[in-house]
Amino acid sequence: xxxxxxxxxxxxAVTAVENLSLEIKPGRVTGFLGPNGAGKSTTMRMIxxxxxxxxxxxxxxxxxxxxxxxPLREVGALLDAKALHPGRTARGHLLAMARSNGIPGRRVDxxxxxxxxxxxxxxxxxxxxxxxxxxxxxxxxxxxxxGVLIFDEPVNGLDPDGxxxxxRIARELAEEGRTVFLSSHLMSEMQQTADQVVVIGxxxxxxxxxxxxxxxxxxxxxxxxxxxxxxxxxxxxLRIASAGFIxxxxxxxxxxxxxATAEQVGDLAHEACTRLHELSLQEPSLEEAYMxxxxxxxxxxxxxxxxxxxxxxx
Numbered sequence: 422x423x424x425x426x427x428x429x430x431x432x433x434a435v436t437a438v439e440n441l442s443l444e445i446k447p448g449r450v451t452g453f454l455g456p457n458g459a460g461k462s463t464t465m466r467m468i469x470x471x472x473x474x475x476x477x478x479x480x481x482x483x484x485x486x487x488x489x490x491x492p493l494r495e496v497g498a499l500l501d502a503k504a505l506h507p508g509r510t511a512r513g514h515l516l517a518m519a520r521s522n523g524i525p526g527r528r529v530d531x532x533x534x535x536x537x538x539x540x541x542x543x544x545x546x547x548x549x550x551x552x553x554x555x556x557x558x559x560x561x562x563x564x565x566x567x568g569v570l571i572f573d574e575p576v577n578g579l580d581p582d583g584x585x586x587x588x589r590i591a592r593e594l595a596e597e598g599r600t601v602f603l604s605s606h607l608m609s610e611m612q613q614t615a616d617q618v619v620v621i622g623x624x625x626x627x628x629x630x631x632x633x634x635x636x637x638x639x640x641x642x643x644x645x646x647x648x649x650x651x652x653x654x655x656x657x658x659l660r661i662a663s664a665g666f667i668x669x670x671x672x673x674x675x676x677x678x679x680x681a682t683a684e685q686v687g688d689l690a691h692e693a694c695t696r697l698h699e700l701s702l703q704e705p706s707l708e709e710a711y712m713x714x715x716x717x718x719x720x721x722x723x724x725x726x727x728x729x730x731x732x733x734x735x
Contacts, residue, residue: 422446422600423468423569427477430463430624437463439624440477445602445617447568450595452615452632453604456715460624461604462500465573468602469498481569493522496569497562502554502577507547511538511557514546515564524565532560537586551578559590569600576605588614608708612636618707622715636710643709644686646676647699656693664689675699 423445430438438460445451455461466472468479470486481489481496489495505514515529533539536556541549546557555578562570572591576584584607591614595601605611611618611632618635620628628635648654651673658676661668666681678686683702690697 422482423571423602424480424483425464425468425477426480428464428467428474428479429476430460430467430472431475437624438467438474438621441621441624441626442477443619443626443629445600445619447600448595448598449616450591450601450603450614451617451619452611453602453619453621454608454611454711454715455621455627458623459621459715461621462573463624464621465498465500465571465602465604468571469496469500471500491522491565493518493524493565493567495565495567496571497565497567498571498573499555499558499562499575500571500573502551502558505546505549505554505557507545509546510543511546511549511560512542514557515560518561518564522565528564528566532563535563535590536560552580552583555579556583559587567599570594570602572601572603574605575603576607576610584610608706608711612707620711620714622717627714632707635714636705636707638710643703644678644681644683645671645699645701645703646678646686646690646697648674648676649696649698650674653693653695657690657695660689660693661686 425441425443428438428441429436441464453461463472467474468481468486479485486492486496509517511533512529515532516526519526519529530539533542536559538553538556538560541553546554549557555575559572559575562572576587579587588610591601591603595616603614615632618628618630618632619626646657654674654676658668661678661681664681664685667679669677671677683700687700690700
């Protein structure tokens, strides 16, 4: 288990993580979400003893990382797939890790097989693609057969088959009773992988709850509207706005309405005498819930551009 208590990290006047308290429990995949600059990587680095907290504690199985006698046997981590000596072979890299923690050499071949790299075990890692580097990083995390796994963006550079493989192995590790803490910007993948979700923004905790509850408590799903005549959207947009809903143009003849049911939009279209060719409800998703939660916490946001019915933009 991972326990954070009042965890804080400041760099001069900048606070990267502020008073973060939570427990990442075994037996489930906990997704770690937040915008760029939210403090996710800093939090993971403090858990692993790579950054010293300004205040608070980060404990793995009740101890700070630096007090673990054989850390690779208790916690495995992948933070940077390219943090490898380019002149070493894949097997040589893992052997060095194994020897430093008293792990039998036969375990190296076992994890190489698990991640599908046994055929390139003798190749120098400097020649590896990003996806191969990710697989090798996961092999290193699994090397000590630890009960706690930490993965920072593990699917970067992987093809669709590799992404599915990471999802499967994360689920299997959690089902074995291990603690799996995983960050990703791929919301659709996180929705299929995680049981619990921790969301932070600007270093502060925003949410810590089961993923299904997070999605359910988000706003109503979006409604897609398509009309045969673009001019018919103008009156409909005005009526949607007056009813307190949000409408965004997704093309000359398509409107995306947020916060309303399909029935409500259909009634508004009827009042506006607007003929419809499509009226479909898109169910709430993790992405929608995430965007709602972090709308005020984006560090590097861009201005939003929407098309008006007269073809201009704002």
